Amino acid sequence: MKLTLEIWRQAGPTQEGHFETVQVDDASEQMSILELLDHVNEGYIERGEEPFAFASDCREGICGTCGLTVNGRPHGPGQNTPACQQRLFNFTDGQTIKLEPFRSAAYPVIKDMIVDRAALDHVMEQGGYVSMDAGTAPDADTLHVNHETSEYSLDHAACIGCGACVAACPNGAAHLFTGAKLVHLSLMPLGKEERGRRARNMVDDLEANFGHCSLYGECADVCPAGVPLTAVSAVTRERARAAFRGKDD
Amino acid sequence: MTNTELKREHPKFSHPQSIVPGVSAGNILESNEPHGVPMKDMWSHQKDHMQLVSPLNRRKFEVLVVGTGLSAGSAAAALGELGYKVKVFTYHDSPRRAHSIAAQGGVNASRAKKVDNDSAYRHTKDTVKGGDYRCRESDCWRLANESVRVIDHMNAIGAPFAREYGGTLATRSFGGVQVSRTYYTRGQTGQQLQLSTTSALYRQIGLGNVELFAHNDLQDIIVYNDNGKKRAGGIVTRNLITGELKAFTGHAVVLGTGGYGNVYHMSTLAKNSNASAMMRAYDSGAYLASPAFVQFHPTGLPVNSDWQSKTILMSESLRNDGRIWSPKKEGDDRDPNTIPEEERDYFLERRYPAFGNLVPRDVASRAISQQINAGLGVGPLHNSVYLDFRDAIERLGKDKIRERYSNLIEMYEEAIGESAYETPMRIAPTCHFTMGGLWTDFNEMTSIDGLFAAGECSWTYHGANRLGANSLLSASVDGWFTLPFTIPNYLADHLNEEKLAEDSPEAQATLAQSQERIDRLMGVRGENPHGPSYYHRQLGDILYHGCGVSRNVEDLKEAITKIRELREDFWANVRIPGEANDMNQVLEYGLRVADYLDLGELMCVDALDRDESCGAHFREDHLTEDGEAERDDENWCFVSAWEPGANKNEFIRHAEPLYFDSIPLMTRNYK
Numbered sequence: 001m002k003l004t005l006e007i008w009r010q011a012g013p014t015q016e017g018h019f020e021t022v023q024v025d026d027a028s029e030q031m032s033i034l035e036l037l038d039h040v041n042e043g044y045i046e047r048g049e050e051p052f053a054f055a056s057d058c059r060e061g062i063c064g065t066c067g068l069t070v071n072g073r074p075h076g077p078g079q080n081t082p083a084c085q086q087r088l089f090n091f092t093d094g095q096t097i098k099l100e101p102f103r104s105a106a107y108p109v110i111k112d113m114i115v116d117r118a119a120l121d122h123v124m125e126q127g128g129y130v131s132m133d134a135g136t137a138p139d140a141d142t143l144h145v146n147h148e149t150s151e152y153s154l155d156h157a158a159c160i161g162c163g164a165c166v167a168a169c170p171n172g173a174a175h176l177f178t179g180a181k182l183v184h185l186s187l188m189p190l191g192k193e194e195r196g197r198r199a200r201n202m203v204d205d206l207e208a209n210f211g212h213c214s215l216y217g218e219c220a221d222v223c224p225a226g227v228p229l230t231a232v233s234a235v236t237r238e239r240a241r242a243a244f245r246g247k248d249d
Numbered sequence: 250m251t252n253t254e255l256k257r258e259h260p261k262f263s264h265p266q267s268i269v270p271g272v273s274a275g276n277i278l279e280s281n282e283p284h285g286v287p288m289k290d291m292w293s294h295q296k297d298h299m300q301l302v303s304p305l306n307r308r309k310f311e312v313l314v315v316g317t318g319l320s321a322g323s324a325a326a327a328l329g330e331l332g333y334k335v336k337v338f339t340y341h342d343s344p345r346r347a348h349s350i351a352a353q354g355g356v357n358a359s360r361a362k363k364v365d366n367d368s369a370y371r372h373t374k375d376t377v378k379g380g381d382y383r384c385r386e387s388d389c390w391r392l393a394n395e396s397v398r399v400i401d402h403m404n405a406i407g408a409p410f411a412r413e414y415g416g417t418l419a420t421r422s423f424g425g426v427q428v429s430r431t432y433y434t435r436g437q438t439g440q441q442l443q444l445s446t447t448s449a450l451y452r453q454i455g456l457g458n459v460e461l462f463a464h465n466d467l468q469d470i471i472v473y474n475d476n477g478k479k480r481a482g483g484i485v486t487r488n489l490i491t492g493e494l495k496a497f498t499g500h501a502v503v504l505g506t507g508g509y510g511n512v513y514h515m516s517t518l519a520k521n522s523n524a525s526a527m528m529r530a531y532d533s534g535a536y537l538a539s540p541a542f543v544q545f546h547p548t549g550l551p552v553n554s555d556w557q558s559k560t561i562l563m564s565e566s567l568r569n570d571g572r573i574w575s576p577k578k579e580g581d582d583r584d585p586n587t588i589p590e591e592e593r594d595y596f597l598e599r600r601y602p603a604f605g606n607l608v609p610r611d612v613a614s615r616a617i618s619q620q621i622n623a624g625l626g627v628g629p630l631h632n633s634v635y636l637d638f639r640d641a642i643e644r645l646g647k648d649k650i651r652e653r654y655s656n657l658i659e660m661y662e663e664a665i666g667e668s669a670y671e672t673p674m675r676i677a678p679t680c681h682f683t684m685g686g687l688w689t690d691f692n693e694m695t696s697i698d699g700l701f702a703a704g705e706c707s708w709t710y711h712g713a714n715r716l717g718a719n720s721l722l723s724a725s726v727d728g729w730f731t732l733p734f735t736i737p738n739y740l741a742d743h744l745n746e747e748k749l750a751e752d753s754p755e756a757q758a759t760l761a762q763s764q765e766r767i768d769r770l771m772g773v774r775g776e777n778p779h780g781p782s783y784y785h786r787q788l789g790d791i792l793y794h795g796c797g798v799s800r801n802v803e804d805l806k807e808a809i810t811k812i813r814e815l816r817e818d819f820w821a822n823v824r825i826p827g828e829a830n831d832m833n834q835v836l837e838y839g840l841r842v843a844d845y846l847d848l849g850e851l852m853c854v855d856a857l858d859r860d861e862s863c864g865a866h867f868r869e870d871h872l873t874e875d876g877e878a879e880r881d882d883e884n885w886c887f888v889s890a891w892e893p894g895a896n897k898n899e900f901i902r903h904a905e906p907l908y909f910d911s912i913p914l915m916t917r918n919y920k
Contacts, residue, residue, distance in 0.1 A: 045780035137405030144416030
């Protein structure tokens with residue numbers, strides 16, 4: 001198929017960026033968006049020109065490395081699908097596709113389509129863990145977890161950390177990302193001991209670095225892991241619980 | 250403990266002659282296992298006799314950890330918890346992204362809670378036997394014994410393992426095993442273990458015990474002479490955003506940098522997984538063990554085009570209802586549905602009438618690749634065989650097949666654009682896991698003092714073939730429950746020693762060496778310029794053909810010659826656009842490919858040198874009467890650990906003889 005691509009070029013965080021137009025005449029419907037970019041880049045490299053920088057790794061939808069905005073939508077037109085799994089049969093022959101980085105104040109552009117998502121790691125460092133040292137855990141079979149609870153916890157633990165939720169949100173909120181972790185750990189048998197402390201520390205950091213949530217729901221619409229929208233409410237609920245309770249657990 | 254105190258008797262071991270020109274015999278390696286202790290007790294005995302570092306002294310030691318996957322990430326977190334100063338490096342933007350995250354099936358543990366008669370002994374036996382007796386038995390005992398607390402710990406720090414309705418942990422069975430010891434979180438066990446480990450690492454970063462250097466790619470290992478012994482004193486990294494090279498030094502260095510399957514260009518590995526840290530260690534004098542031991546998965550999606558970026562696994566379960574065949578005639582490009590029955594070769598059913606399409610992984614991979622190599626492959630690139638549901642649909646109806654495999658059939662249709670209900674699927678063996686890696690002793694230290702290796706970049710546990718669900722376990726056991734004991738044991742000897750200074754001549758010389766390699770690559774100006782992928786593709790083709798699922802002397806010799814020619818072409822013509830002092834993904838890739846070329850050559854040398862068949866190393870000239878792999882325990886019951894020779898095209902083969910106590914040598918037989 002023939003496609004016209006408008007691809008974002010930006011030399012660095014402080015430089016101005018612009019779209020560069022590229023014509024592709026030999027794209028295949030089975031190509032993913034990333035393979036299309038590989039194909040374009042190959043041409044640049046063989047001509048001795050600098051290709052477009054973009055991030056990707058596993059190309060199976062689990063590592064969360066890839067992330068670009070395709071025609072204005074994080075990851076692309078397919079619902080709940082990461083960029084590496086978005087194939088070209090979602091587009092029509094002759095169409096123009098606009099490829100640019102995730103757009104959010106929290107994600108400075110590093111180069112071309114690569115953004116810095118370290119702010120998400122920073123939220124995790126404040127409390128997205130269970131404080132238990134290696135070797136000190138009790139027997140996992142003695143800590144019973146209801147089958148349903150465990151599966152529900154996993155629905156939230158499944159977040160791949162791509163950050164599309166933030167890019168999709170008109171406010172640039174990271175509530176789906178943070179809420180997913182709060183729900184996941186609050187349901188684990190040993191994650192409960194520091195539930196309040198975790199909510200306080202993570203949510204305070206979240207509020208300092210990301211926007212507010214006003215329940216648009218765009219985040220859950222693009223989330224490749226299908227984290228349920230209800231996760232966003234956990235942020236306010238867990239933070240309020242911690243405030244009223246005034247305790248670590 | 251010194252080596253001499255522990256010296257085992259090596260009755261009449263002698264290096265077999267190599268048929269490879271340029272290979273010479275080296276030393277007999279000392280495993281540093283305790284002497285006079287049964288294999289099954291060695292690890293606890295070793296731990297009991299290790300030296301300790303008192304809590305107040307731990308802050309005096311700085312440990313550099315390269316990688317943030319399941320082995321390196323857990324080692325960094327555990328050492329941070331103990332109170333050591335840790336610096337951890339990853340080329341990713343976040344520690345969570347390491348490729349451990351993509352493992353699906355599960356993690357083995359012989360917790361033996363049920364009454365299906367599982368035990369640490371059985372787990373060890375399955376691992377040793379599965380690896381076709383080319384691993385260290387004592388390592389496998391450690392793997393089984395420590396597996397119990399891996400599950401407890403992972404559960405405690407957040408992995409939501411599948412649970413029975415009664416609330417206890419659920420398990421499932423896995424290939425080649427008669428008990429149920431695989432713990433899982435749906436089809437994303439690797440993700441949950443990786444994220445739990447990353448969260449433990451986040452905690453240590455938040456507490457200030459671990460310092461994270463993201464976007465930092467290892468370029469070299471700083472190795473210096475310490476009273477005649479090679480000792481690791483640090484690393485040189487390249488900041489992938491700015492291109493800046495920097496030396497970091499510490500008292501010990503840990504590599505947990507993953508497997509090297511991407512040497513084949515097409516593999517199931519993540520695009521950025523690479524062999525460079527391992528090859529830098531090899532160049533610096535750390536021996537590289539059994540590089541030819543590579544696992545291929547039989548039911549991968551084939552490569553269909555020159556733009557396809559990697560291969561993807563299709564579940565083995567498809568073989569329950571799909572029949573595998575290829576045309577009898579070479580180059581038969583007809584629509585498969587029009588090929589009459591008598592012109593089809595159901596080769597697995599023909600060759601293995603008892604098991605048919607359900608033979609074990611390595612057997613299926615071999616048979617498929619023999620058909621393809623004989624010119625009987627199908628598809629646009631003639632590199633696959635058919636997996637046909639026609640008969641199953643006729644017998645059971647389309648609905649039944651849809652119910653069983655719809656997600657896989659959809660995945661296939663998305664990727665290939667064909668419906669498996671109408672046209673047979675095309676599948677091909679694909680590189681999946683590398684058993685070989687840096688040689689380490691029982692303490693997981695390489696042949697360079699102070700340089701440790703863990704997880705897939707090291708050689709331990711899996712011998713010549715890895716058992717399903719043992720890879721997540723081995724990475725966890727290494728990082729959480731082995732290195733936190735053995736690294737302090739090493740450091741205790743160096744109390745009050747200053748670490749190597751970052752501006753020391755040794756560190757600066759290594760920094761200069763890294764700069765030279767980059768300058769050399771950027772400076773190539775050839776007549777026939779191509780980007781790195783041009784060479785990587787060719788290398789992959791050479792290796793799949795010559796050093797793939799089955800090997801023979803002639804093809805291996807040809808592969809070595811071709812790789813050497815390709816390497817000359819690469820260094821004369823490769824072209825890297827852009828600048829070195831900027832983010833430059835082509836430069837990163839070029840450096841990887843330079844290492845793959847050296848590694849590919851070494852893999853072929855190892856495969857040609859090892860004059861036997863064992864596990865995944867299947868040599869067509871070493872077969873039993875019924876065409877199965879034939880080991881030669883008389884001559885080859887040892888691990889080959891390679892060191893570069895003094896001159897080009899020369900290699901030194903060191904050997905660690907292997908002994909088996911409680912799992913006596915026997916022939917692997919799954920018939």
